[in-house]
Amino acid sequence: MNVDKNPVIFIILAAITILVGTLITTFIPLFAGITAVSTENIRPYTALELEGRDIYIREGCNNCHTQTVRPLPFETARYGSYSELEDSAIDRPHLWGSKRTGPDLARVGTKYPAQWHYMHMKSPQSMYKRSNMPPYPWLGDRKLDTRYTAKKMKVLDYPFPGKDAKDLDGKTEMDALVSYLMRLGKEVKGTP
Amino acid sequence: MPVDTTYDYRAVKGFALSSLFWAVVGLLVGILISLQLVYPQLNFGPWLSYGRLRPIHTNALIYGFTVPAAFSIFFFLVQRLGRTTLAFPGTARVLLWVFNAAIALAALSLFAGMSQSKEYSELEWPFDIGVVVLWVVFAIIIIGTIVRRKEEQMYVSLWYILATIVGVAIVYIGNNLAVPVSLFKSYSVYAGANDANVQWWFGHNAVAFVFTTIPLAVFYYILPKSTNAPLYSHRLSIIGFWSLIFAYLWTGAHHLIYTPLPDWIQTVAIAFSIFLIAPSWASVINGYGTMKGEWGQMRSNYLVKFIILGITFYGLQTLQGPSQAIRAFSALIHYTDWVPGHVHMGTMGWVTMTLSAGFYYIFPKIYNTELYSIKLANLHFWLVLVGQLIYSVTMWITGIAQGAMWQATNADGSLKYSNFFETLTPNFPFWNMRTLGGIIFLSGFIVFVYNIIQTVRKAPAAARA
Numbered sequence: 001m002n003v004d005k006n007p008v009i010f011i012i013l014a015a016i017t018i019l020v021g022t023l024i025t026t027f028i029p030l031f032a033g034i035t036a037v038s039t040e041n042i043r044p045y046t047a048l049e050l051e052g053r054d055i056y057i058r059e060g061c062n063n064c065h066t067q068t069v070r071p072l073p074f075e076t077a078r079y080g081s082y083s084e085l086e087d088s089a090i091d092r093p094h095l096w097g098s099k100r101t102g103p104d105l106a107r108v109g110t111k112y113p114a115q116w117h118y119m120h121m122k123s124p125q126s127m128y129k130r131s132n133m134p135p136y137p138w139l140g141d142r143k144l145d146t147r148y149t150a151k152k153m154k155v156l157d158y159p160f161p162g163k164d165a166k167d168l169d170g171k172t173e174m175d176a177l178v179s180y181l182m183r184l185g186k187e188v189k190g191t192p
Numbered sequence: 193m194p195v196d197t198t199y200d201y202r203a204v205k206g207f208a209l210s211s212l213f214w215a216v217v218g219l220l221v222g223i224l225i226s227l228q229l230v231y232p233q234l235n236f237g238p239w240l241s242y243g244r245l246r247p248i249h250t251n252a253l254i255y256g257f258t259v260p261a262a263f264s265i266f267f268f269l270v271q272r273l274g275r276t277t278l279a280f281p282g283t284a285r286v287l288l289w290v291f292n293a294a295i296a297l298a299a300l301s302l303f304a305g306m307s308q309s310k311e312y313s314e315l316e317w318p319f320d321i322g323v324v325v326l327w328v329v330f331a332i333i334i335i336g337t338i339v340r341r342k343e344e345q346m347y348v349s350l351w352y353i354l355a356t357i358v359g360v361a362i363v364y365i366g367n368n369l370a371v372p373v374s375l376f377k378s379y380s381v382y383a384g385a386n387d388a389n390v391q392w393w394f395g396h397n398a399v400a401f402v403f404t405t406i407p408l409a410v411f412y413y414i415l416p417k418s419t420n421a422p423l424y425s426h427r428l429s430i431i432g433f434w435s436l437i438f439a440y441l442w443t444g445a446h447h448l449i450y451t452p453l454p455d456w457i458q459t460v461a462i463a464f465s466i467f468l469i470a471p472s473w474a475s476v477i478n479g480y481g482t483m484k485g486e487w488g489q490m491r492s493n494y495l496v497k498f499i500i501l502g503i504t505f506y507g508l509q510t511l512q513g514p515s516q517a518i519r520a521f522s523a524l525i526h527y528t529d530w531v532p533g534h535v536h537m538g539t540m541g542w543v544t545m546t547l548s549a550g551f552y553y554i555f556p557k558i559y560n561t562e563l564y565s566i567k568l569a570n571l572h573f574w575l576v577l578v579g580q581l582i583y584s585v586t587m588w589i590t591g592i593a594q595g596a597m598w599q600a601t602n603a604d605g606s607l608k609y610s611n612f613f614e615t616l617t618p619n620f621p622f623w624n625m626r627t628l629g630g631i632i633f634l635s636g637f638i639v640f641v642y643n644i645i646q647t648v649r650k651a652p653a654a655a656r657a
Contacts, residue, residue, distance in 0.1 A: 004346045007338040007354060014351075014437060015358045021441030021464070022362065025457055026393040034454060035385045054377070058305035060243025066527055070450035074599045077607050085452045088384035093309055096388050096451060100527040101229065103612045125232065130617050134228070134235035134242050151373045 037085040041189045044090065046164040047149050048171060050156070052180025055173050056095070059136065066097035067106040067184065080107035086188050092156060102133060107185030117178045139174040199271045201558040203284035207264035208551060208558075210292050212641050214256025217299075219634045221249040226627040230620050239303045247314040248302045254312060254402055255323075256295050258543060262406045263291075263330060265550045266353050268558065269413055270334055273350055274341025280333050287329050294322050306376040310391045312398050313367050317378045320368040327364070331357045348429045352409035355437050359401030367394030385453050393444035400440035403538060404506075407546035408475055411503060414546075414553050415482055418495040424481025432474025439468045446517035449526060465517035472510030479503040494569045498549035501577065505541030509534070524595040529619060533587025540580035540633055548572070548640060555644055559651035568643040575636025582629030590622035 003010055029035050045053065056062070069075055071082040083106050088094050112120075119126070122140060124133040146168050153160035228234045228242045235241040271278055278284060298319050307314045315323070334353060338346065367390055370378035382390050416423050423429065445453060445461035479500065483489075489496045512534055515521055525531065556563050563569065597615040600608035609615050648656065 004351065005344055007335055007346065007350075010346070010351065011335070011354055011358055014355050015362070017434060017438045018355075018359055018362055018441055020438065021443075022366070022393065025442050025445060025460055026366075026389055029389070029454070029457060030382070030386045035389070057307055057309040059238075059241065060246060060305075060307065060309070062309055063243050063246045068451045070523070072450065072523055073605070074601055074607065077601070077605070078598070078610070078612075083452050085385055087452070088388075090383055092383045092387065093380040094384055094387040094391070095309065096448075098311060098447065098527070099531065101616075128613060130613060132229055132232050132616065132620075134232055136241075138238055148374050148377065152377075152379070155371050155373050155379055 037089050039089050042086060042090055042187055043189055044158040047153055047160055048167050048176050048179045049183050050152060051144055051149060052176035055177045056180060062095050062097045064101035066100050066104045068096040069104055069106045079104045105184055109182045109184040109186050114178050114182055117181050139177060140172055142173045144171045144173055144176050198277060200278040200281045203288055204264050204267045204558050206288040207260040211257050211260040211264060214252055214295060218249055218252030218257055219637060221245055223630050225249055226630055230623050244303060244305055248299055250312055258402055261547045265410055265554060266334060268554050269349055270337040273347050274338060275343050276341050279336030284333050291326055311395055313394060316376050317370055317372050327361060349409040349413040351433050352405045356401050356405045363394045363397040367391060388448055389453055392447040395447060396444040397440055403543050407543050410546050410550040414549050415479060415499050419486050419489055421482050421486050424478050428474050428478050432471045436471035439464050449519055449522040462517045465514045469510060469514055476503055476507040494566055495549050495552055497573055498545045502542050502545035505537055509538040509542055525591055528591035528594045529587045530591025533584045533591055537584040555647050559648055560655035561651040564643050564646035568639055572636045572640040576633050579629045579633025579636060583626050586622045586625040590619050594619060
């Protein structure tokens with residue numbers, strides 16, 4: 001056997017070894033539709049919500065906040081009903097996160113009025129003295145950049161332009177982000 | 193001593209120095225974000241806010257420190273182990289300049305908030321294409337050198353080098369497939385649970401092929417070389433290698449325990465995570481076995497200290513990791529500070545200790561001189577060891593405490609700490625301790641860099657070119 005004498009044969013064998021687990025745990029479930037769900041009941045993102053989501057990504061909110069509630073009693077008591085495949089089925093990318101420096105946000109849209117988020121995003125410390133969240137005052141001063149909105153909606157296959165196209169007029173980045181946060185937990189039709 | 197002209201060390205030198213530079217940058221950002229977690233007033237506007245800086249910390253230390261360290265040490269190893277000179281040496285030097293320019297631009301893009309949001313894969317699509325091109329060039333130089341070697345047998349280190357090349361290519365491309373909407377914005381081709389599954393298949397195998405196979409390649413070379421003792425078991429290294437690269441790819445979903453991802457994928461990941469103890473410990477046992485009758489060198493040989501403590505932290509890391517995959521334990525510690533505690537034992541203990549040993553070994557050889565100061569090397573060792581232990585232990589304590597507070601319920605089933613702040617603020621003293629640990633670690637690293645710079649300075653002029 002020349003495996004450890006021929007680097008090309010070695011690389012091919014290594015690649016095959018690596019691809020076995022790759023295919024079985026990741027790509028076969030994807031292509032076989034094992035992780036697929038009906039998107040019939042999912043409310044697509046509005047243009048404003050999508051722009052808000054992109055600001056959430058830009059500012060790296062997912063470094064401190066998860067968006068997946070575990071099916072554990074202490075978890076649903078704190079955050080609301082546990083996350084299911086539908087909740088993130090149309091999300092590209094997913095924003096489940098891996099660390100909760102702050103609380104989970106999967107259901108945050110059902111918890112506070114929009115005005116609360118405006119005040120909190122501007123200065124978390126004015127509402128909770130010992131909060132360690134960075135303040136985001138500049139979001140309220142910046143006009144939302146809508147140059148790519150139509151293209152984004154098209155790439156993601158969300159309906160546009162709909163009646164929400166003019167919702168974007170004169171909006172700030174803060175408006176978009178709050179609109180996104182207010183959506184969280186209400187993705188699936190029929191939920192509050 | 194005559195300058196060794198049969199080997200080409202120019203790219204080896206450049207990548208080594210680049211690696212040390214970006215390491216210091218990444219560690220400084222680490223200290224800043226650690227402070228920001230307790231003192232939010234240290235978030236200075238958008239470019240210097242925590243959410244943008246944290247990816248700069250992780251990316252700088254993965255792609256700015258570890259990857260060029262691998263380029264450097266691997267360019268050294270393939271020449272030595274093949275008893276031949278580097279293939280395409282001119283291309284290797286071009287690669288060096290393009291690489292540094294790319295890292296600088298990548299850092300700027302993250303400051304500006306251009307992010308795909310996927311952990312350790314934040315860089316937007318133009319950079320992804322750049323990374324793939326750089327990697328292919330790197331692969332061609334390595335494979336080209338191996339092909340023209342004069343030593344028939346490929347030693348274990350070369351296997352790990354080849355596995356690094358293939359593994360990184362597969363998981364990096366797989367996770368970064370995206371549809372661009374503008375020059376600096378794209379959307380993943382995967383959605384929801386599939387995107388999460390692909391992301392952590394990548395995330396955990398970035399650990400496999402950057403933080404495991406790279407230091408293992410260095411470990412298997414430096415340990416026998418620095419101790420002058422033969423490797424304990426060649427057979428064990430064969431079994432360990434193939435089972436490691438087979439099993440790692442099945443484990444990504446242990447990052448997704450109790451998420452909507454189908455249960456069987458989680459369970460398979462848990463099972464393979466536990467199996468992974470075996471190939472990981474094959475290397476640990478090979479390390480300890482090689483030391484048989486040589487343990488006295490732990491006192492007399494500073495290189496052995498780095499290498500043996502490194503492999504020991506690898507051993508602890510690969511026991512702690514599988515335990516975290518178990519559902520009951522995951523329920524307690526997932527999403528808490530236990531996890532950064534775990535990660536930093538691996539990166540500050542295993543990866544940095546081992547790569548430092550690699551650099552201590554190659555620098556005197558490539559500059560044709562002796563190390564500037566063994567005393568400083570020992571000081572470096574103790575500072576990074578103490579810094580890392582303070583970091584990890586404090587994070588484990590506060591992580592368990594926070595996890596327990598999240599779980600605590602009253603007799604009627606209501607939450608004992610229903611206000612999230614009650615579970616947040618007790619972390620602060622531990623996070624301050626963590627910052628202290630980080631500062632001690634960084635001081636150790638600066639001693640290391642100083643020692644290396646002084647070594648280069650006293651090198652004969654011909655070797656400094």
